[in-house]
Structures are given as C-alpha cells and as structure tokens.
Amino acid sequence: xxxxxxxxxxxxxxxxxxxxxxxxxxxxxxxxxxxxxxxxxxxxxxxxxxxxxxxxxxxxxxxxxxxxxxxxxxxxxxxxxxxxxxxxxxx
Amino acid sequence: xxxxxxxxxxxxxxxxxxxxxxxxxxxxxxxxxxxxxxxxxxxxxxxxxxxxxxxxxxxxxxxxxxxxxxxxxxxxxxxxxxxxxxxxxxxxxxxxxxxxxxxxxxxxxxxxxxxxxxxxxxxxxxxxxxxxxxxxxxxxxxxxxxxxxxxxxxxxxxxxxxxxxxxxxxxxxxxxxxxxxxxxxxxxxxxxxxxxxxxxxxxxxxxxxxxxxxxxxxxxxxxxxxxxxxxxxxxxxxxxxxxxxxxxxxxxxxxxxxxxxxxxxxxxxxxxxxxxxxxxxxxxxxxxxxxxxxxxxxxxxxxxxxxxxxxxxxxxxxxxxxxxxxxxx
Numbered sequence: 001x002x003x004x005x006x007x008x009x010x011x012x013x014x015x016x017x018x019x020x021x022x023x024x025x026x027x028x029x030x031x032x033x034x035x036x037x038x039x040x041x042x043x044x045x046x047x048x049x050x051x052x053x054x055x056x057x058x059x060x061x062x063x064x065x066x067x068x069x070x071x072x073x074x075x076x077x078x079x080x081x082x083x084x085x086x087x088x089x090x091x
Numbered sequence: 092x093x094x095x096x097x098x099x100x101x102x103x104x105x106x107x108x109x110x111x112x113x114x115x116x117x118x119x120x121x122x123x124x125x126x127x128x129x130x131x132x133x134x135x136x137x138x139x140x141x142x143x144x145x146x147x148x149x150x151x152x153x154x155x156x157x158x159x160x161x162x163x164x165x166x167x168x169x170x171x172x173x174x175x176x177x178x179x180x181x182x183x184x185x186x187x188x189x190x191x192x193x194x195x196x197x198x199x200x201x202x203x204x205x206x207x208x209x210x211x212x213x214x215x216x217x218x219x220x221x222x223x224x225x226x227x228x229x230x231x232x233x234x235x236x237x238x239x240x241x242x243x244x245x246x247x248x249x250x251x252x253x254x255x256x257x258x259x260x261x262x263x264x265x266x267x268x269x270x271x272x273x274x275x276x277x278x279x280x281x282x283x284x285x286x287x288x289x290x291x292x293x294x295x296x297x298x299x300x301x302x303x304x305x306x307x308x309x310x311x312x313x314x315x316x317x318x319x320x321x322x323x324x325x326x327x328x329x330x331x332x333x334x335x336x337x338x339x340x341x342x343x344x345x346x347x348x349x350x351x352x353x354x355x356x357x358x359x360x361x362x363x364x365x366x367x368x369x370x371x372x373x374x375x376x377x378x379x380x381x382x383x384x385x386x387x388x389x390x391x392x393x394x395x396x397x398x399x400x401x402x403x404x405x406x407x408x409x410x411x412x413x414x415x416x417x418x419x420x
Contacts, residue, residue, distance in 0.1 A: 006228060008227075008229075008230065008318070009228065009229055009233070010230065010316075019228075048350070054320070054349075054350075055349070055350070055353060055405050055406070055408040055409050056318075056349050056353075057318070058206075058405065083228065085206055086206070086319075086320070087206070087320055087405035
C-alpha cells in the first residue's frame with residue numbers, strides 16, 4: 001500500500017481535482033518523485049532547481065513537519081500520510 | 092457602548108498629530124519613504140516611493156477598509172448593539188477588525204486558515220476576538236466558505252463586512268490612500284503599484300489617482316503561481332474572484348515569484364533597516380521593474396505592513412543561506 005498524500009487546493013489542477021492521491025517511495029523525496037511520475041509538473045511547484053523543498057511549502061509526515069525530521073530523506077512506510085500545505089494562508 | 096463616531100467614509104481630522112481621541116482617529120496618513128536606491132539601473136529622473144502602511148495603528152493597510160466597512164455598517168444600521176462582527180481573513184483584516192471591535196465595544200469572530208502565523212493568532216486574541224479555524228489545505232477560500240456556513244446558521248447574530256464584496260473596501264482607498272499619495276507627491280505620481288489580495292487597494296487608490304490624472308498607470312503585483320508564499324496576495328486565475336475586483340481597470344499586472352520577493356525582504360531589512368512582510372517584497376519587485384522601464388516618473392508602491400508578524404513564518408527559512416550568499420556583496 002503506498003503512502004497517502006493530501007493535496008492542497010492550488011495543486012489539485014495537477015491531480016485532476018483529487019484531494020488525496022497514493023504515491024510510493026521509501027523516503028519523502030521518493031514519494032515526491034512518484035507524484036511527479038503520475039502528475040507531471042507537480043515537483044517543480046514543490047521543490048526548487050536544486051531539488052530542495054521550496055521555502056513556502058510545508059510537507060508534513062503523519063502531522064510532523066519534515067524540516068524537523070530528515071527533510072526529503074525522511075523515511076516513509078506504507079500507509080503513512082503526507083500532507084502538502086502551503087506555508088501561507090493566501091489573500 | 093460608544094455611538095458610531097461618524098458616518099461611513101468620513102474621518103475625524105487630526106488637529107495635531109499628537110493628541111487623538113480614539114485609536115481609530117490614527118488610521119491613515121502614513122508616510123512615503125524614498126526607496127529609489129532599491130531600484131538600481133533606473134535613470135536619475137525616476138523616483139520610487141514606498142507608502143508604509145505598517146504605520147497604521149493596527150499595523151497594516153487593512154485598517155482603512157476595515158474602518159470604512161464598520162462605519163458604514165453603523166451608519167446603515169447593519170451593525171448595531173447585540174451583533175457580532177464576523178469575517179474570513181488571513182490576518183491583517185482580522186487584526187484591523189479585532190482592533191476596531193475592541194475600540195468600539197463590539198465582539199468580533201474571525202475565520203482563518205489554521206496555518207496563519209502564530210503572531211497573528213496571538214495579536215487577534217490580545218484584542219479579545221474569537222477565532223474559528225478552517226483547513227490550511229484549503230487556503231483563504233476555505234475560510235470564506237466556512238464563514239458562509241457560520242453566517243448561514245445564525246444570520247441575524249452577525250454583521251459581516253465581507254471585504255471581498257463590500258464597496259466600502261475600495262472606497263476607503265478612494266477616500267484616503269489615493270488623496271494622501273496625490274498630496275504627498277504634490278501630484279507628481281505617474282505610476283501606482285499595489286499587490287492584489289481583495290483588490291481593494293489597487294482598485295480604490297487607482298480610481299482616485301486616475302480621477303486626478305487619467306495618465307497615471309495603475310499596476311497590480313500578483314503571485315506568479317497558484318501555490319505561492321506571498322501572504323495576503325491572491326493568484327486571481329485560480330481563486331474565488333472578489334466582487335470588488337475589476338481587472339479591466341488595471342493598466343497592467345506583474346507576476347511576482349515568491350523567492351524573489353523574499354530575497355527583497357531580506358535586503359530591505361539588513362541593508363535599509365526596514366523589516367517588512369512578504370507582500371512588500373512583492374510590491375517592490377513590481378515597482379522596480381516599472382522604474383527600470385521609465386525615462387522619468389514617480390512610482391509609488393504600497394508596502395502593506397511591517398515584518399514583525401511574520402518572524403516565525405517560512406519567510407525567514409532562507410535567511411541564513413541568503414546571508415552566506417551575499418556576505419561579500
């Protein structure tokens with residue numbers, strides 16, 4: 001069973017409107033790569049040219065900010081839940 | 092409870108800048124700061140000014156529309172004793188409404204995404220307002236929808252200023268921000284730049300300035316993508332479009348990359364002594380692009396707030412790296 005990934009409104013245009021999708025990978029970075037494989041263009045929104053998570057994007061693994069874990073190297077198990085949350089609230 | 096101080100869209104003139112009868116009398120009359128030095132490459136005949144809205148008593152440009160909307164509510168009877176002021180807001184409008192509610196003795200309930208900064212939550216709480224959280228995944232549109240639900244449950248209990256649809260939002264800027272810019276530049280302003288959140292600032296100020304001189308260019312700074320980090324600004328193509336926003340009145344929109352706006356915030360703080368929010372970085376990004384294209388002119392950009400209320404946010408996540416990269420500049 002892959003990880004569940006919760007998609008914020010601004011990125012749902014990549015996921016055909018889906019709020020939650022499945023993606024596989026042993027680390028958060030691998031899950032992001034699998035998202036890109038399924039939904040081309042989404043990784044560029046999440047990561048900068050050097051592959052790091054953009055400053056204004058937060059990724060939570062089971063509720064914990066990956067910046068306080070091992071960032072994109074953080075290990076992911078089957079059934080884990082990843083949430084991509086815009087760092088700001090908008091207008 | 093004090094009576095409504097004045098009718099809508101009128102303001103109490105300050106007889107002197109030191110004594111004021113109410114905190115609300117101190118809204119507006121913010122200064123222009125010459126930031127031409129931040130537009131390297133512009134000709135010497137171009138000036139760039141930032142209008143520092145952080146000097147409003149609630150700390151942001153939103154004091155103006157919030158005050159106009161509340162005064163209008165009092166004048167029309169839509170807001171009267173026993174009612175609670177409610178709105179959806181990502182922060183600055185909420186802080187302004189909370190301040191105004193406290194000053195006038197009206198309770199305030201605010202709906203906001205749960206990912207707004209800790210400072211904002213605490214400021215709003217310090218003004219005695221109640222906060223209802225919506226999902227951070229849904230952004231400000233989620234807060235708008237949740238606020239509608241709240242109203243639907245008990246419509247008579249609430250007064251909803253509704254900054255996205257209330258004509259008093261742009262009117263506040265037509266009455267105050269616009270005239271201040273015209274007077275403070277002695278009518279020399281040629282280009283006006285503001286970010287779009289509700290569109291109130293750019294619409295109302297733009298209308299006033301064009302009424303004084305139709306040649307004045309009105310330019311909106313907009314996030315370059317739906318997923319962005321420019322708090323307070325909206326990417327219109329992918330958002331619920333505010334009813335007060337009329338894009339056809341703009342001369343131009345400039346898309347702003349979040350990373351570049353953040354870097355300008357770092358530069359403003361560490362090199363010029365001005366700590367501001369990310370929407371100021373966005374306004375400066377657009378203003379200096381305009382400035383570099385001109386032979387001569389006076390560009391005025393709205394800096395919506397100061398930066399204190401963002402110090403715990405991701406805005407500063409790249410600060411140490413920026414310092415390393417720019418150590419030898």
